[in-house]
Amino acid sequence: MDFSLSSSLLELQQRTRDFIAREVMPYERDERNTAHGPSESLRAELVEKARAAGLLTPHASPDMGGLGLDHVAKAIVFEEAGYSPLGPVAMNIHAPDEGNIHLMEAVATEAQKERWLRPLAAGRIRSCFAMTEPAPGAGADPSMLATTATRDGDHYVINGTKWFITGALGASFAIIMAKMEDGSATMFLSDMDRPGIRLERLMDSLDSCFTGGHGVLTFENLRVPAGDVLGEIGKGFRYAQVRLAPARLTHCMRWLGQARRAHDVALAYARERQAFGKALGEHEGVGFMLADNEIDLLNARLHIWHTAWLLDQGGRGNIESSLAKVSCSEAEWRVVDRCVQILGGRGVTGESIVMRIFKDMRAFRIYDGPSEVHRWSIARKLMAPRRGDAS
Incomplete structure (x- = not known):
């Protein structure tokens, strides 16, 4: 396995990173962010910015106007998009549309694709x-x-x-x-x-x-x-697996970007904030939390990349996506939880984006199967008799 990134993928990573910072993050305090998500007018405005940047629906096939990204490329781009809560919305890679686009490209008839999938991939509808x-x-x-x-x-x-x-x-x-x-x-x-x-x-x-x-x-x-x-x-349950196995992984990718954002905010605060005669991050209690964040972020990223690589080799990835869903959702949650602790009062108020990330991310351990269900499924597969096992 070679996890080095090609020059073209590195360029796409940087282009996505710049787009999120320049065009998307300024909208995070827009009044059109509601308790039930970004309003339709905000979504439409952001989608047009992604379209102009050539970054709209990058996971869709070129025939549907996308970039035809494989799973490893999605891991890179989706993490960058997830750096802002609005990034996946802007780039049309948010749930449930991202998974529905993947499913319909694989299963829908040509007539169904023209009627529903093409406008969905174009960001015209949800x-x-x-x-x-x-x-x-x-x-x-x-x-x-x-x-x-x-x-x-x-x-x-x-x-x-x-x-x-x-x-x-x-x-x-x-x-x-x-x-x-x-x-x-x-x-x-x-x-x-x-x-x-x-x-x-x-x-x-x-x-x-x-x-x-x-x-x-x-x-x-x-x-x-x-x-x-x-x-x-x-064949509904069979098609559900076509949708859910990759969708579990793309959740991990997007939320990795959010966790990295929270860590960056907490790290900047720990460098600047003085307490008891030195920078906050120089105290072991805080420094160790920052170190643990780095460990969890790297482990999550490597788990995502490995599972994405397996899917790109043609594997079904059912058990691997369950492993990744549990491991990444819990690691990324630990990162954000530590960031709230490091930020103190700022972390539990709207003074920082971290509170919003914290609230959004808690449900990730439930979406697309709670951790307990995935652990049960993994254990059941481990316990199943295998050819050649000793009797």
Whole structure:
């Protein structure tokens, strides 16, 4: 494995870094940052800046207007984008659109790509991914899927409730996971303005980095034409893995940028702030926290790069992405938590970007599977009998 970066990738890394610093970070105190994420007008303004810089939707294929980045290249670019909470929004690589673009490029028909994917990749519209349900429906255990889809002539009729649906407010279309009559799962595409879809409410949440917030959706006799099935009937769970394994990793990439930003802020403060006769960072209690941050940041980056490399070699990366999700989410959380401690009062107020990063990042240990579920999945795979094991 050679993790040296090509000259072209180093140039793209620097170009992204400069774009975030010059064009995106000045908007972090814009009044259009709301409790439910950046407003649509703010998102649109930032998207146009990324388009002008040639950095919009870089993970999409060139045919869809992107740069066709492989997973290692995404690791470099997404970390730089994540240095600002608004960077992924500006570059159209935020959840859930980033994962939906990846899934639809792999699974959608040409007609579906032209109708939904192309404007999504162009940043003209947003989408949502409707899978999670309130109890007793699907959460960490997707087999508990309760939303149903029943064939009726040339349509499927969908009924059920979803919640924690990121980006639901203002999304143009949804990818809906529903259970078929035989118990299998299927994904459906639907415009959000169809009769039978209702946004019940937005949920209050710690994070405020996703345009459209997190919503509760009700599907009541929603009629979806058979031509709007995404992929094949009954293969919804298989397609979910096409989406989720890389999406776990891109979360790690973006949040690594946020953790690095928090560390940079805390380090600058520790150099400047005087306490008990010397710079704060010269006290072992603070200095050791800064050292631990460097260790966690490097470990997270190497874990991301290694998993990205495996995916680029054609591996499925299911267990590796679970390993990375647990390791990186917890390491990056430790970094930000230490930064709050180093900053003291400044760290728990809006005087610093670190408070916002802290609030946004806590949910990362739950998104795309809580750490406990990934540990359980990893342990189950470790315990499975292997060919050649001694009896």
